[in-house]
Amino acid sequence: MITMTDGITWLAAPQSIAFGGYSVVLARGLDAEELVSRLTATVFGPTRTARSLAHLTSKDLIDVVEDGPWDPYPAIGLRYGEIGEWIFVVKYGGWQAEFGPQPPVSRDGAHIFQLEFEEENGKPVPPQFSYLHDDRLMCAFNLHLDRSWGYDGVNGDREVAVRVEEMLAAAGLPDANVPRREVHRTALEIIERYFGLSLPRRQVLEAALPAVVLEIA
Numbered sequence: 001m002i003t004m005t006d007g008i009t010w011l012a013a014p015q016s017i018a019f020g021g022y023s024v025v026l027a028r029g030l031d032a033e034e035l036v037s038r039l040t041a042t043v044f045g046p047t048r049t050a051r052s053l054a055h056l057t058s059k060d061l062i063d064v065v066e067d068g069p070w071d072p073y074p075a076i077g078l079r080y081g082e083i084g085e086w087i088f089v090v091k092y093g094g095w096q097a098e099f100g101p102q103p104p105v106s107r108d109g110a111h112i113f114q115l116e117f118e119e120e121n122g123k124p125v126p127p128q129f130s131y132l133h134d135d136r137l138m139c140a141f142n143l144h145l146d147r148s149w150g151y152d153g154v155n156g157d158r159e160v161a162v163r164v165e166e167m168l169a170a171a172g173l174p175d176a177n178v179p180r181r182e183v184h185r186t187a188l189e190i191i192e193r194y195f196g197l198s199l200p201r202r203q204v205l206e207a208a209l210p211a212v213v214l215e216i217a
Contacts (some may be wrong), residue, residue: 007197011115011117021096021121022090022117023090027110029111031087032082036080047216047217049214050213053211053213058092060208060211074095075093076098077212115128115129115188117184129187140156141153143187144184168187
């Protein structure tokens with residue numbers, strides 16, 4: 001088994017994966033192809049299919065989604081991989097607000113962890129975390145702990161939510177005087193420790209991984 005050592009706190013860095021922010025799914029309880037298929041089925045609008053490409057680097061896939069004739073719908077690409085018992089998927093292109101909750105990606109016993117940050121959204125939208133299992137919300141909150149975006153504690157399974165809130169409190173959060181990037185990083189570190197999450201930074205940023213583009217069917 002590959003040891004997961006990179007953690008997820010590196011996502012808090014500016015443009016950690018690409019310009020515009022990040023959208024990452026970590027999962028257990030299903031294989032990579034099934035995860036890609038389930039995510040593809042949740043895209044809003046016309047039905048999409050996942051067309052396989054060669055193994056691509058992050059830059060390669062960004063070039064594909066930026067250069068293709070995709071109008072009028074956003075171009076979306078996915079790269080994916082496995083590490084230990086975990087599957088990861090990284091989204092590229094116009095993924096913002098394009099994926100919905102149905103059909104449930106976490107059905108049939110899957111554990112689905114979503115990390116997302118629309119970094120260039122001028123509102124500004126805080127980074128978000130959610131964990132679902134069997135279509136049940138286990139844990140969710142915004143990673144700036146921003147009350148102006150409705151933060152009123154951690155949502156989800158009460159036992160899980162209380163423990164995460166205790167860990168946040170032990171780190172001195174929420175605290176409106178702490179810079180948002182520091183809050184973001186600390187919240188990621190707590191999620192990492194509690195749920196055992198990690199995303200292989202070098203693989204995501206430098207390696208060639210299986211890639212698909214989500215085309216209109």
